[in-house]
Amino acid sequence: MRANVFKGKQKVAVERVPDPEILNARDAIIKVTATTICGSDLHLYNGFMPGMQKGDILGHEFMGEVVEVGKGVKNLVAGDRVVVPFCIACGNCQSCEMGMFACCENSNPTGWIPEKLMGHATCGCFGYSHLTGGFAGGQAEYVRVPFADFGPLKVDKALSDHQVLFLSDILPTAFMGADFCEITPKKVICVMGCGPVGQLAIASARALGAEKIIAVDKVPYRLRMAVEKAGATDVINFEDDPLQETLRDLTAGRGPDAIIECVGLEAVGTGLQYAVDKVKQSAKLTMDRPIAVRDSILACRSGGIVSILGVYAGFVDKFPLGSLMNRGLTLRTGQCHVHRYMKPLLEKIEQGVLDPSFVVSHEMNLDDTPKGYDMFMHKRDEVMKIILRS
């Protein structure tokens, strides 16, 4: 089959690789009908995530058609149309029983690697380095899905790929970020970063009843979409206006009641601290640039909630712990527990309450995936979300 594989920093290529096979009884093989490039793929692409190997098949957001199931899978048959959660969960361990599916204790065969870096193992994920299990990803014609009797969600053919594909990652991720914020109409919500997750976080906050939503980015077309499609009421371009002052101004000095950070470890900013962070990161003195988290903590209203969706890998410094502690902020974060949100969100899509399809900006052939990475990274052609089909 053809698959998009990691070749090194800022280098991916579509190559012929062996077809996947059933390795465990609870596996299924899925023919991928639509997949995408995620912002978090760029962290791998740019070499910021440890544990990548040449030849790793990338991609963790995908949907497709079941072509084969292992003998332990009774709920799927060949031909079923399914969306697959990016995080792999067994459904049997204590974490899964608690609904913390992205902390599954059994889905990461290389769990001893993150154990060393993070203290405990993380779950397995598709196409996301050897820290998350070394599973082949979905930017391919076919993919093996472990625990297929638990993860994949069957979807009706009446809904378009664009409507349901994002149930595999960015819609539940964005929605969880908004869900963390205990939204009421009276609360002012700020969304840092208006990439695809940021856009859907705005839309989710709107669906949960927020009336004032401030979108922050530096790219004009993203801010335009935030207002025109996602439902933001105010925007701040932090290259034009000072972020902290403008946020205080928009909230009469209080600060937003909750902030959803949708940026991650490659944050860009302005000023000296950004320059220092960038140098340290390229010198491997730090793994992450926590600019958006710092800004979020400083900006948030006292007693408010900071909801971190951006991906971070290791340790950070200049973390404003004093502000967090003294002002009684609540920090909520996590890889998305996709399995918890898929069904309720599918219902919202069916009811027309949420429609994530507005983030799709491009459709490409799987063969053009390397072009897609380049375009997404450089934000060319007003790119938002690229759909890949084989």
Added chain:
Amino acid sequence: MAKHTHDGRWIGLALGVGGAAAIGYVVYRAKRGSSHLGPVTATVTINKPPLEVYDRFRDFARLPDFMTYLASVEQLNATTTRWTAKPFGKGAAVSWDAVTLEDIPGQLIVWQSKPDSAVQTRGRISFAAAPGGSDVTEVRVEMQLGVSKIPASSQLARLFATPQVKGDLRRFKQVIETGEVLRSDASAHVAPHAAQPSRDADKAPPGFVPSPPTAEKGLGHPLTTAIGGKGVA
């Protein structure tokens, strides 16, 4: 069998045990009358009641499902078992007999190898309900492992066996909670491998899940490399 091998083979045997790593720590301390167990220790929490977890472990013949260095475990009589490690490299298989000293259903198993065994192991595995009388089991393993005639082998075992035992417990948990050991495209290989489906030729045999590379690699791989790849002849 191993006691009949000539001296030159002890090194290879030590490595074989190392590759096997894991059931215990040394005779060395035992011979000096120490009752101290360890220092190979590992723990895991399993989302099933203690009796069920104990029963699965007590089914010794099925231990190789998750203890990847074992070829077989046979019950010779009520209290004696014969353990055979998979051949390491070009070496021969190593086996040893162990006696079950204590066996309390749902709570504890204690074993010790027979005094004349080439491989000396003693250890205990305990099963206890997690706090609050829950149906969750805390499993703890303490072991000693070594090769008789080579006191220092205990130290080698400690170095490399600990990750192996931890990996065994992680796989034990997978087997009990999910039904089998989960494989990924990369973990199906002995050496570091790209996360993509493999060609049949280099695929590991069915059911065999090697220990993870580098840090958690079983004893033997790094050592054999160090001395030029010699195993038990």
